Amino acid sequence: MKPKIGIIGSGNVGTALRRGLEGTGYTVQSAGRDPNGLLTTAAWGEILILAVPFGAIDDVLRQVGDTINGKILLDVTNALTPDYQLALGCTTSGAEELQRKVPKAKVVKAFNTMFAQNMSTGKVKGEKLTLFVAGDDGTAKNLVLSAGRDIGFDPVDAGPLKNARWMETLGYFNIQLGYTLKMGTEIGFKLVH
Numbered sequence: 001m002k003p004k005i006g007i008i009g010s011g012n013v014g015t016a017l018r019r020g021l022e023g024t025g026y027t028v029q030s031a032g033r034d035p036n037g038l039l040t041t042a043a044w045g046e047i048l049i050l051a052v053p054f055g056a057i058d059d060v061l062r063q064v065g066d067t068i069n070g071k072i073l074l075d076v077t078n079a080l081t082p083d084y085q086l087a088l089g090c091t092t093s094g095a096e097e098l099q100r101k102v103p104k105a106k107v108v109k110a111f112n113t114m115f116a117q118n119m120s121t122g123k124v125k126g127e128k129l130t131l132f133v134a135g136d137d138g139t140a141k142n143l144v145l146s147a148g149r150d151i152g153f154d155p156v157d158a159g160p161l162k163n164a165r166w167m168e169t170l171g172y173f174n175i176q177l178g179y180t181l182k183m184g185t186e187i188g189f190k191l192v193h
């Protein structure tokens, strides 16, 4: 039985992940800013995908409150300042700070190292992208690895949540390649293994 997936944020990432997950048989509900929709989605989903800007996380957490206790919270965000610099450096990560804020949720980091344009297929130019998945709860991590495999990625267990700090740096590098160096969004990382 596939877990019910609630997506908070219906922008580029939320929309792409919804398409990819529904395409492979997951039941998905999404919410944007509407507080009622947000609460309903958070209460309904077994995996909750946090697909909002880094600066909006505290606002979302305030609104969902205890609803997320015990749930898998999939953090796809890149911890960036409004002018696209790394907000937290390399001695922690957005995901680790998130876990500290919601100790009763199971935070998993994934999907932040690629562009939204490639999230619904897991592929670029016909090649599978690597989906790095980091987290401290093995069961939660396995569900996310499976969902990534179902979409079409090559899922790789990236170890404990602490490794999110390197995944977030890799996400930052992806943005540098795509936008600053103008390679575009039809690029992505592949771990040969």
Ligand SMILES: NC(=O)c1ccc[n+]([C@@H]2O[C@H](COP(=O)([O-])OP(=O)(O)OC[C@H]3O[C@@H](n4cnc5c(N)ncnc54)[C@H](OP(=O)(O)O)[C@@H]3O)[C@@H](O)[C@H]2O)c1
Binding pocket: 008, 009, 010, 011, 012, 013, 014, 031, 032, 033, 034, 050, 051, 052, 053, 054, 056, 059, 060, 076, 077, 078, 079, 080, 111, 112, 113, 114, 115, 116, 117
């Ligand atoms: N775009 C990418 O290629 C990419 C790749 C990897 C990771 N990420 C990360 O994924 C996250 C989402 O990126 P995105 O490109 O999907 O952004 P986006 O297109 O701007 O969408 C963000 C979504 O979050 C909603 N939102 C904003 N503030 C909110 C709040 N306080 N409460 C509830 N919902 C709120 C927005 O609603 P409104 O439409 O009403 O503003 C929108 O639906 C970011 O953290 C980003 O760093 C993005």
